[in-house]
Amino acid sequence: MTRAPRHAPPPERARLAAALRELRTGTGLSLAALAAKTTSSKSSWERYLNGKTLPPRQAVRELCRLAGEPDGRCLALWELAESAWSGRAAARPTDTPGPAGSPDTDAGHPAGGRGTVMAILASVCALAAGGLSVALVLVAGHTGDSRPSAPPSSAPAPRCLGATCEGRDPMPMKCGTHPLTLAAHRTATGAHLELRYSRECGASWARMWSTRIGDRLEMDPAGEGTDRPHTVRITDGVAAQSYVYTPMTEATPGATVRACFRPVTGGSRECFDARV
Numbered sequence: 248m249t250r251a252p253r254h255a256p257p258p259e260r261a262r263l264a265a266a267l268r269e270l271r272t273g274t275g276l277s278l279a280a281l282a283a284k285t286t287s288s289k290s291s292w293e294r295y296l297n298g299k300t301l302p303p304r305q306a307v308r309e310l311c312r313l314a315g316e317p318d319g320r321c322l323a324l325w326e327l328a329e330s331a332w333s334g335r336a337a338a339r340p341t342d343t344p345g346p347a348g349s350p351d352t353d354a355g356h357p358a359g360g361r362g363t364v365m366a367i368l369a370s371v372c373a374l375a376a377g378g379l380s381v382a383l384v385l386v387a388g389h390t391g392d393s394r395p396s397a398p399p400s401s402a403p404a405p406r407c408l409g410a411t412c413e414g415r416d417p418m419p420m421k422c423g424t425h426p427l428t429l430a431a432h433r434t435a436t437g438a439h440l441e442l443r444y445s446r447e448c449g450a451s452w453a454r455m456w457s458t459r460i461g462d463r464l465e466m467d468p469a470g471e472g473t474d475r476p477h478t479v480r481i482t483d484g485v486a487a488q489s490y491v492y493t494p495m496t497e498a499t500p501g502a503t504v505r506a507c508f509r510p511v512t513g514g515s516r517e518c519f520d521a522r523v
Contacts, residue, residue: 256298258484259328264298265485266321267307270314271296272418275403285309301325301332315425324488405448412450412495414477422448422495429504429521436510438462442521444498451498451523452477453506458487461511466493466504481511498523 256264271281271292278296282289287306295302307325311318403421417423422445429442429451438458444451455464458481466477477494481487498504505520 257328257331259324259331260298260301262485262488263301263307263321263324263328264296265489266324267302267310268296269418269490270310270316270321273314273316273421273423274310275421276313281310281313284313301328304329320490405445407448407450407495409449409497409499412448413497414494415450417443417445417448417450417452417492417495420448420495422450422452423492429523430519432508432517432519434508434510434517435514436462436512438508438510440464440506440508440519442504442506442519444504444523448495449497449499450495451504452493452495454490454492455479455481455508456488456490458491459511460484460487462487463509463511464491464493465507465509466496467507 255261274281276284278289278292281287281292285292285306286309287295287302291300291302291306294300295306302325304322304325307321308318311321403424405422406420407415407422412420412422417426423443424447426443426445429444431442432440434440436459438455440453440455442451442453451466453464453466455462460481460483462481464479477496479491479493481491493506496504500523502523503520504523505518507516507518509516
């Protein structure tokens with residue numbers, strides 16, 4: 248007997264699930280430990296993280312708290328997913344223009360969905376951001392505050408330090424729990440970039456969001472144009488709507504770190520740097 252094919256989750260829920268999985272990786276918690284620290288069960292978290300079920304808003308906030316990350320970005324993604332699930336999104340206009348430099352509808356988004364997404368974000372922005380840039384505050388959840396997020400009470404110990412972090416992913420190494428934002432930059436294509444630093448790990452990395460498939464971000468380990476930068480590339484539409492990180496490089500106080508963005512459109516390479 249042929250088994251019926253499994254249906255992929257709606258794109259709005261898939262983006263939310265990807266963001267939640269990223270946060271959970273940063274906490275270092277198993278599903279059982281996550282259930283013990285939140286109001287949702289282990290089986291519920293399995294469904295939330297795989298996009299099988301839309302999580303309650305409270306579950307999203309609890310996971311953000313455990314990861315030591317602001318909840319604005321994930322709550323905006325939750326609002327999109329909930330609106331699509333409840334049918335509220337269908338009642339909204341679909342011809343609302345998006346912000347300059349936002350990803351095109353063929354970059355991992357359903358045709359006709361871009362205006363719906365931006366209309367919902369605009370309504371959330373009116374309540375939560377009071378006129379701040381919709382793309383910056385809600386899609387990204389970035390506040391511009393260079394201070395580290397408040398560390399959760401059960402922050403996991405980092406798994407590397409200094410040179411041992413070189414080329415490693417900041418999330419599995421537990422370096423992304425409450426880092427400093429050293430510098431931020433918005434590219435000509437509308438992508439958002441940040442240079443991040445972890446005192447606990449003695450390492451720095453860069454991240455990007457609001458990108459396009461094919462965009463690349465390079466973290467220059469020496470800050471001086473090395474021939475072997477740490478690079479990450481946007482490979483699909485879900486990644487284009489999520490935080491994507493470069494590998495880390497060792498960073499000591501007083502050192503200069505540098506990141507460069509290469510757009511898929513073939514535009515100019517854009518670099519920015521900061522002192523630790």
